Amino acid sequence: MNDTSVRTVFFISDGTGITSETLGHSLLAQFPDARFRQVRIPFVDDLDKAIDCANQIRDAAVRDGLRPIVFSTLVNPETVAGLRQADALFIDLFEKFIGPLEAELGQRSTHAVGRFHGIADSMDYKNRIEAINFAMAHDDGVSHDGELTEADVILVGVSRSGKTPTSLYLAMQFGVKAANYPLIPEDFERNKLPGELHVHRAKLFGLTIAPERLSQIRQERRPNSRYASLENCRYEIEAAQKLMRRENIRWLDSTTKSIEEISATILQAVRLNRPAY
Amino acid sequence: MNDTSVRTVFFISDGTGITSETLGHSLLAQFPDARFRQVRIPFVDDLDKAIDCANQIRDAAVRDGLRPIVFSTLVNPETVAGLRQADALFIDLFEKFIGPLEAELGQRSTHAVGRFHGIADSMDYKNRIEAINFAMAHDDGVSHDGELTEADVILVGVSRSGKTPTSLYLAMQFGVKAANYPLIPEDFERNKLPGELHVHRAKLFGLTIAPERLSQIRQERRPNSRYASLENCRYEIEAAQKLMRRENIRWLDSTTKSIEEISATILQAVRLNRPAY
Known part of the structure; x- marks a missing residue:
């Protein structure tokens, strides 16, 4: 693996993608020597769009010769499953944190798609x-x-x-x-x-x-x-x-x-x- | 536990706090029925400031009668340890995601404090x-x-x-x-x-x-x-x-x-x- 290669990073969201991008930028800033190509895909709110993302992730992997990194804030299990058909390092905000929050608050999350809906x-x-x-x-x-x-x-x-x-x-x-x-x-x-x-x-x-x-x-x-x-x-x-x-x-x-x-x-x-x- | 109580949420960062707030808002938006009081504490870049945060977290727990939620993006292990002296639900961006990224990239992260330093x-x-x-x-x-x-x-x-x-x-x-x-x-x-x-x-x-x-x-x-x-x-x-x-x-x-x-x-x-x- 070549350290100076460019690796593709995806920011994928069912909403605007701003949360996944903010999250991703903060984390990637900890690796100033790595080189990234960034692709933002907002409004991934159904299975077809998720599968299209998975195809783009596969294409990037072939082109770069490196496994892409995917920052994702998808909340719908079906679209998450569609996205995961591709191989990548998935950094998934909801997967990691919604569970502990549900337990702490004693409430189920709404799994509402799109952070800004209604806002x-x-x-x-x-x-x-x-x-x-x-x-x-x-x-x-x-x-x-x-x-x-x-x-x-x-x-x-x-x-x-x-x-x-x-x-x-x-x-x-x-x-x-x-x-x-x-x-x-x-x-x-x-x-x-x-x-x-x-x-x-x-x-x-x-x-x-x-x-x-x-x-x-x-x-x-x-x-x-x-x-x-x-x-x-x-x-x-x-x-x-x-x-x-x-x-x-x-x-x-x-x-x-x-x-x-x-x-x-x-x-x-x-x-x-x-x-x- | 009273569902209509107000719980205190802290956004704590060694930089501007914008990443931890963006992350936190996205996650809390999944719980529209819960009520939160929000406290933003940026520039927590030494142990004294971290201990001061821990005290504020303890005070909030006593006042609310509920364990606070803390969204944190601290990267320095010493300040993290200071903060963790308080009891809270810690949602820690770096703790969860930096490890997998280091493994994937084959590089150590710089642990550079403050997302926007140098930006x-x-x-x-x-x-x-x-x-x-x-x-x-x-x-x-x-x-x-x-x-x-x-x-x-x-x-x-x-x-x-x-x-x-x-x-x-x-x-x-x-x-x-x-x-x-x-x-x-x-x-x-x-x-x-x-x-x-x-x-x-x-x-x-x-x-x-x-x-x-x-x-x-x-x-x-x-x-x-x-x-x-x-x-x-x-x-x-x-x-x-x-x-x-x-x-x-x-x-x-x-x-x-x-x-x-x-x-x-x-x-x-x-x-x-x-x-x-």
């Missing part, structure tokens, strides 16, 4: 969509009288420090209403927060970033501008940090962090305990 | 951030000459049919560049697509929605407006579907679907096979 109507889902609309409507300092009162958190930082993607992630993953507000040269000259943020001080969370990285990001947007110059980025970052220290705003450095990490950190810092079920 | 620098992550910026810049028909050429998919549909959250989800979860373009009364009068969409016809995907639901959503935005009236929503939806049929655009009904389901369906329909590792 579009739930409160949790409605909150997430509302939070996405809120983030879109309050991006980049856009706000109307009194609306920031609705915000769970308000991100502040210089242009391109990561506020927008973080606001959207907070909304989409956690249903958290996040506005964001740029800190601009006028704020630094006055060394004061924009007026309307003062009353919401408890909700503020700052993002900062290394000047070199900021300059790189801004260069892609506006090459050779003063806005993107390392000198200006250094000035803005220093002034923003000074302002945030002065105003006692919690902040973190986004330079080497993903929006997932930034969002989880903010959630922990502002202690938003949101009921999800 | 902020990866191509995959860069694509996702770029796609989010693209979706923001091409929301609601905003586009500049030639930029739609870059789009992987262009969503079309009437105002509030779900285009914006779907575009953002496609970007954030899959790194897919999705623009979106509203179909408006002028398009229906001409019964033609907006001019610049014609050349990108192969990338178009339509969203439709039940007029009753659309009217409800629009009422929240602009109560008692003509825009939100059921009569107008019926007209717009009918005209949009007629236009999409005429132009041979694939479409789906978003009424009872989550953005996860809509996105997975679109991805499958347009067969975007994106290399992720």
